[in-house]
Amino acid sequence: MATKREGITQAPGALPIVGHLFPLLRDPLRFLNALPSYGDLVQIRLGPQRAVVVCRPELVQQVLLHDRIYDKGGPLIERIGNALGNGLASCPHSAHRRQRRSLQPAFSRACLREYAAIMTEQIGTLKTSWSDGRVIDLAPQMYNFASGTIARTLFTADAAGPAVETVKECLPDIFRGIYQHAVLPPLLSRLPLPANLRYERARNRAWAAVSKTISMYRQDHETHGDVLSMLLKTHDDEGGALGDAEIHAQIMTLLVAGIESTAVALTWAVHLLCQYPDVQERLRTETAEVLGTRNATWDDLPRLDLARRVITETLRIYPPGWILTRTTATEARLADTVIPPETTLIYSPYLIHHDARFNPRPSSFDPDRWLPGQQHVRGAFIPFGGGARKCIGDNYAMTMATLALSTIVAQWRFSHVDHQPPHVEPRMTLSPDKLQVRVECLDRTPD
Numbered sequence: 001m002a003t004k005r006e007g008i009t010q011a012p013g014a015l016p017i018v019g020h021l022f023p024l025l026r027d028p029l030r031f032l033n034a035l036p037s038y039g040d041l042v043q044i045r046l047g048p049q050r051a052v053v054v055c056r057p058e059l060v061q062q063v064l065l066h067d068r069i070y071d072k073g074g075p076l077i078e079r080i081g082n083a084l085g086n087g088l089a090s091c092p093h094s095a096h097r098r099q100r101r102s103l104q105p106a107f108s109r110a111c112l113r114e115y116a117a118i119m120t121e122q123i124g125t126l127k128t129s130w131s132d133g134r135v136i137d138l139a140p141q142m143y144n145f146a147s148g149t150i151a152r153t154l155f156t157a158d159a160a161g162p163a164v165e166t167v168k169e170c171l172p173d174i175f176r177g178i179y180q181h182a183v184l185p186p187l188l189s190r191l192p193l194p195a196n197l198r199y200e201r202a203r204n205r206a207w208a209a210v211s212k213t214i215s216m217y218r219q220d221h222e223t224h225g226d227v228l229s230m231l232l233k234t235h236d237d238e239g240g241a242l243g244d245a246e247i248h249a250q251i252m253t254l255l256v257a258g259i260e261s262t263a264v265a266l267t268w269a270v271h272l273l274c275q276y277p278d279v280q281e282r283l284r285t286e287t288a289e290v291l292g293t294r295n296a297t298w299d300d301l302p303r304l305d306l307a308r309r310v311i312t313e314t315l316r317i318y319p320p321g322w323i324l325t326r327t328t329a330t331e332a333r334l335a336d337t338v339i340p341p342e343t344t345l346i347y348s349p350y351l352i353h354h355d356a357r358f359n360p361r362p363s364s365f366d367p368d369r370w371l372p373g374q375q376h377v378r379g380a381f382i383p384f385g386g387g388a389r390k391c392i393g394d395n396y397a398m399t400m401a402t403l404a405l406s407t408i409v410a411q412w413r414f415s416h417v418d419h420q421p422p423h424v425e426p427r428m429t430l431s432p433d434k435l436q437v438r439v440e441c442l443d444r445t446p447d
């Protein structure tokens, strides 16, 4: 039974030593969805560590908007810092403003327009790699597409190719390791278990590949018009150039934060379109009108309205960043409850998106809920977080996913092979373990 203490309810079912480890590893979504029934602030246990899950949109907004009080911290952020270095996603408030300023130019509208050309080219390669009637495992295909695209916007030099391949190979083990290390008791994550060794090996290989690419760029003195060249030229507020460690951390952060989240969003979008063939056909009508058989480009975006709403609704049902943490830097007050300093808080876009009080009919896939004029509860749609720490790549991701989805749907019809819903794997992102789909070619003259 749940017990209540000073505005914070203790979630039932914690076991000695491991706390809520088993439900968090076995069925984290069901576990999270049950928490709002115990209260607005619910304490769970990750091994010996305690964390308070914030279960109402307006309270999550308070946490996100007061980033000085609710600073980055908690087990997930510590593991991200350990895996990637002290980059934008995990740095404390004290370093954040400066770091964000040095990366922001790489996400300007003008840059996005240039990246869109790379996206269009990469989607072309993806869609022409399929053949009519073939069954494909979609997740690795989307992963390859997203990693190829993001890596090419970070480093375009041909010589960086091997590093891109190494990082692509290593990231899945890094993602799995970060989540497992965050929920496992610290002692278990230090033992030489196969999963721990795989994580360490992957992290070290990716780390070395990125270091090598930075040294190579420094030596050849050329500007390649990519994010790494931009960071090498960036000066901080005091006019000093960024050091290798900081550049390294930012590149690893962008790779880790950007690739899997966007790949997973696209995979879930196709899964939902298979589940709702009527929406798939409506989307095909839109893409036929706007694109015919050509690949979508930046200039098409304003007319790809349904594609954008399909992606938006996918991010509501399956938000890739599903569990995120903060730590109180000072004593805080939330929902009239005093939260002591150094308390770990969790916010979960998944939990908020699936609470019927804030998103009616939460399990039903309805892109039309995002038509103009529809009413929404403030703060009840947070796939990219919010406040100063909101995702820096939100427009990048929406552009890439909209271009990719409309291009492939224009030319291919997707259907499920297995009618069982895919099992959700609890990793740093909310990922389907396997999604097999049959692809049927609609136009036999691809451009």
Ligand code: HEM
Residues within 6 Å of the ligand: 088, 089, 090, 100, 150, 253, 254, 255, 257, 258, 259, 261, 262, 265, 315, 319, 320, 321, 324, 325, 382, 383, 384, 385, 386, 388, 389, 390, 391, 392, 393, 394, 396, 397, 398
């Ligand atoms: C559908 C795709 C994506 C989703 C759902 C997503 C989600 C998120 C979320 C929820 C946060 C906030 C984390 C927090 O509050 O602790 C975040 C931060 C961040 N994201 Fe994304 N992201 C996506 C794509 C990308 C892309 C494409 C990039 C870069 C290429 C990126 C880079 C980052 C970075 C650097 C941060 C840290 C920002 C800061 O603290 O200032 N993300 N993302």
